[in-house]
Amino acid sequence: MLTYIFKRILNLIPTLFGVTVVAFILIRLVPGDPVMLLLGERGADPAVYAEMKQNLGLDQPLLIQYKKFITNALQGDLGTSLISKRKVSEEFIGRFGATLELGMAALLFAVLLGIPIGVIAALKRNSLIDYFLMGTSLVGYSMPIFWWGIILILIFSVTLGLTPVSGRISVMFEVDRITGFMLIDSLFSEDGIDAFHSAAKSIILPAVAMGTIPLAVTARMTRSSMLEVLGQDYIRTAKAKGTPVLKIVFIHALRNALIPIITVLGLMFGSIITGAILTETIFSWPGIGKWIVASINARDYPVIQGGILVIATMVITINFIVDLVYAWANPRMRGGLK
Amino acid sequence: MTNNIAEIFNDLKKNKGALIGLIIIIFFVFLAFFGPMLSPFSESELSQHLLQDPFWGSKYNANHLLGTDDVGRDTLSRLLYGSRVSLFIGVFVTILSGFIGTLLGLLAGYFGGTVDKIIMRMIDILMALPSILLAIVVVSILGPGLVNAIIAVAIVSIPSFTRIVRAGVIDEKQKQYVQAAKTFGTPTTQIIFKEILPNCTAPLIIQTTLCFSDGILNAAALSFLGLGAQPPTAEWGIMLSDARSFIESSPWLVTLPGLCILIVVLSFNLLGDGLRDALDPRLKKGK
Numbered sequence: 001m002l003t004y005i006f007k008r009i010l011n012l013i014p015t016l017f018g019v020t021v022v023a024f025i026l027i028r029l030v031p032g033d034p035v036m037l038l039l040g041e042r043g044a045d046p047a048v049y050a051e052m053k054q055n056l057g058l059d060q061p062l063l064i065q066y067k068k069f070i071t072n073a074l075q076g077d078l079g080t081s082l083i084s085k086r087k088v089s090e091e092f093i094g095r096f097g098a099t100l101e102l103g104m105a106a107l108l109f110a111v112l113l114g115i116p117i118g119v120i121a122a123l124k125r126n127s128l129i130d131y132f133l134m135g136t137s138l139v140g141y142s143m144p145i146f147w148w149g150i151i152l153i154l155i156f157s158v159t160l161g162l163t164p165v166s167g168r169i170s171v172m173f174e175v176d177r178i179t180g181f182m183l184i185d186s187l188f189s190e191d192g193i194d195a196f197h198s199a200a201k202s203i204i205l206p207a208v209a210m211g212t213i214p215l216a217v218t219a220r221m222t223r224s225s226m227l228e229v230l231g232q233d234y235i236r237t238a239k240a241k242g243t244p245v246l247k248i249v250f251i252h253a254l255r256n257a258l259i260p261i262i263t264v265l266g267l268m269f270g271s272i273i274t275g276a277i278l279t280e281t282i283f284s285w286p287g288i289g290k291w292i293v294a295s296i297n298a299r300d301y302p303v304i305q306g307g308i309l310v311i312a313t314m315v316i317t318i319n320f321i322v323d324l325v326y327a328w329a330n331p332r333m334r335g336g337l338k
Numbered sequence: 339m340t341n342n343i344a345e346i347f348n349d350l351k352k353n354k355g356a357l358i359g360l361i362i363i364i365f366f367v368f369l370a371f372f373g374p375m376l377s378p379f380s381e382s383e384l385s386q387h388l389l390q391d392p393f394w395g396s397k398y399n400a401n402h403l404l405g406t407d408d409v410g411r412d413t414l415s416r417l418l419y420g421s422r423v424s425l426f427i428g429v430f431v432t433i434l435s436g437f438i439g440t441l442l443g444l445l446a447g448y449f450g451g452t453v454d455k456i457i458m459r460m461i462d463i464l465m466a467l468p469s470i471l472l473a474i475v476v477v478s479i480l481g482p483g484l485v486n487a488i489i490a491v492a493i494v495s496i497p498s499f500t501r502i503v504r505a506g507v508i509d510e511k512q513k514q515y516v517q518a519a520k521t522f523g524t525p526t527t528q529i530i531f532k533e534i535l536p537n538c539t540a541p542l543i544i545q546t547t548l549c550f551s552d553g554i555l556n557a558a559a560l561s562f563l564g565l566g567a568q569p570p571t572a573e574w575g576i577m578l579s580d581a582r583s584f585i586e587s588s589p590w591l592v593t594l595p596g597l598c599i600l601i602v603v604l605s606f607n608l609l610g611d612g613l614r615d616a617l618d619p620r621l622k623k624g625k
Contacts, residue, residue: 018463029479135355138611142604144555146562147578147596154589273468278559292471293563296478304475312466319466 004327008320015316020073023308024066027301034058034082034299056082069305078306083298088306092288097180098168099276099287105203106211106272107265114215115261118222119254122230134223140216145275149209149282156205163201166284170198206283210275214268221264225257259329266322270315349616356612362605370425373418378403381419381572385410389588407577407591408584417598419572424554424602427488431553432546434492439499440542444530446500447507458504461497469494470559477565484573487566491556495549502545506538540617544610551606558599574599 035053053059057068072079078088121133157165168182169175173195178185183203186195229235230253238248277289284290288307295303350356369376378401379385390405391397392413399406404414446457464472476490510516511534519529560566561575569576574595581591 014459015462015466018459019466022463022467026475026479030475031479031481138355138607139600139604142551142555142600142607144558144596144599144603146559146575147592147599150578150582150585150592151596154585154592158586158589270465270468274470277468277470277474278562281563293474296474308467308471308475311468311471312463315466315468316462 001328005324008323012316012320016313019312019316020070020309021066023305023312024069026308027305028062030296030299034301073306073309078309079302081295081303082300083295083303088302091291091303092306092310094177094180095286095288095291097177098182098285099280099289101181101183102203102206102210102279102285102287103272103276105207106275107214109207109211110214110218111265114218115222115254117215117219118261119226119249121219121223122226123249125227130223133219137216137219140212141220143212143216145209145212146278146282148212149206149279152205152209153282163205164198168199168202168286169195170202173198175199206279206285209282210272210279213275214265214272217264217268218261221261222257225260226253229253229257259326263322263326266318266325269318273311273315346613346616350612353612353615355608356616359605359608359610359612362601363609366421366602366605367425369418370421373421377412377415377418379412379415381416382411382570383415385412389584389591391588392590392594395590404594405588405590407581407588413577413591413594416572416577417574417594420574420577420595420598421602423484423567423571423573424558424599427484427491427557428550428554428606430488431492431495431557432549434488435495435549435553436499436542436546438492439496440503440535442496443500443503444507444535447504448511448526448530448534450508454504457500461500464493465497469556473556473560474563474565477560482565482568484567484571487557487560488553490560491553494556495553498545498549499542502541503538506541507534510534510537544613544617547606547610547613551603551610554599554606555603 035049035056035058039049039052050059057065060068069079076089078092080086081088081091084091117133117137121130124130153165156162164170169186173186173189173191175182175185175189175195178188182199183196186199187193189195235248235252238252243252273289276287277293279285280287280289281293288311292304292307295307350360374380385401385406387399387402387406388410389397389408390399390402392404395405402412402414404412404417406412407416442457442461446454473487473490473494476493477486480486480489507530516529516533519533524533557566558573558575558578561573562579564579567573567576569580577595578592578599581588581595585592
């Protein structure tokens with residue numbers, strides 16, 4: 001197992017290195033001069049322009065710029081935003097809480113609904129209920145979430161007036177940042193439970209929009225994984241012994257069916273970030289996704305570069321952990337993967 | 339894994355979902371080809387009737403079956419024209435990514451060693467970046483527009499083709515018919531394209547279907563963010579984002595284009611699921 005882990009880590013290094021090169025080069029290919037963008041309407045006096053370029057370090061050769069980017073990144077310094085003049089790492093951490101909170105709410109929605117749906121569909125295999133549940137899941141899986149978000153707003157905010165249209169909490173409440181999770185921080189604010197109520201109402205729609213595709217994937221995966229497990233000898237033995245059905249399902253089958261489900265959810269991290277970009281844009285959710293889209297429009301090099309680097313590193317790390325867990329649970333996989 | 343077309347089709351016919359998907363796809367292709375002839379107005383023709391409801395609404399104008407948008411363009415006509423754009427996107431994304439992805443997969447799988455390492459490292463890097471994020475960056479380099487959005491979405495779709503083909507090639511190349519072809523001195527390109535590739539088609543067909551739906555979905559998302567096709571093109575993603583400001587007064591204006599995207603994507607996924615059941619021998623035995 002140790003050699004396996006070591007081999008996998010060795011394989012990760014070139015990929016991570018490649019990501020830094022890609023992030024660095026791609027961003028410099030984006031047309032538009034960040035210095036001009038910063039100078040804006042004040043016009044471009046050549047002397048001011050040159051000075052600014054020097055201050056930003058953009059006058060140096062690309063290789064030097066890249067070396068600086070890498071050395072700093074390894075020390076956790078991702079540079080300074082050209083627009084806000086704040087450290088990219090600080091801005092990232094400030095917004096990451098919002099995205100993480102939304103992502104966790106979305107995953108919770110997906111798992112809490114998806115696993116029971118999958119289990120029921122598997123138990124009622126090829127019945128009307130199964131067809132209905134799997135049909136609905138496929139609709140969810142095909143959902144254009146940028147549209148789904150708007151439809152949810154249309155139904156629950158515009159027509160029924162149940163939830164706010166955008167943001168994390170009503171502007172009426174003042175919440176100090178403690179954990180970065182609005183649902184927790186709001187409880188510590190002056191208005192306590194009222195503020196929490198507002199935050200909870202704000203997160204429901206974006207979480208549902210973002211969680212719909214993961215929900216569909218979880219339900220489909222749970223069903224097929226359960227079907228595989230339910231067909232195995234030990235389940236038949238348990239049935240023959242007269243073990244109650246519920247016990248068979250939850251104690252014997254579901255526990256073993258969970259491994260592939262967790263694997264799939266782990267590997268979905270990348271698509272969850274994709275979901276965050278679209279969901280945050282629609283619901284004006286002040287997280288990473290919205291921030292990166294805004295930064296691309298503003299040609300804020302360090303932000304996009306740092307953002308891509310951090311997100312890619314997270315995706316690679318999570319995939320790595322999922323692989324390890326899988327290999328640990330399934331020794332046959334260790335030889336095959338190199 | 340050799341399947342003849344008739345057998346696949348027979349399996350498909352038994353799968354109601356796949357059949358429904360296939361029928362919707364044929365209908366969609368039909369609309370894309372004959373849409374302009376069927377549509378009452380052109381995609382950019384303006385009228386004085388602004389923001390009319392569809393025929394089931396109260397503010398309905400008999401000339402416009404599905405209502406009009408904020409500058410008086412006919413929604414039905416624009417939806418019909420939009421089907422062409424979506425079909426165009428799906429076809430080109432699939433051809434582009436399928437061609438490049440398959441080629442890379444064949445090379446990596448057949449030659450192995452350093453070639454494999456370099457190609458798969460590149461694929462790993464592509465896969466580490468969330469698809470929409472990568473597509474957004476590519477589009478901001480190339481500039482917004484339909485063709486560039488297609489290129490961006492195609493790049494994002496390459497990895498799945500490469501991985502599927504590579505796995506198939508690694509499986510096939512150890513088999514005796516490939517060894518035999520080698521001993522006969524068959525040229526390498528012929529072994530790859532004439533011997534191995536035809537035996538990897540089953541998973542490729544499934545991937546093609548899924549790429550089509552993913553491509554349409556991603557391109558629409560880019561248009562929605564203002565990075566894909568540009569107004570006044572009648573594209574479903576643009577129609578959707580244009581209509582957002584009128585969500586309270588004309589909810590159908592935002593509902594209909596999204597519904598079109600959903601139905602088309604769903605039909606390709608239905609077909610893909612059906613094909614998987616029909617082509618995967620392991621699943622067949624289980625039934």
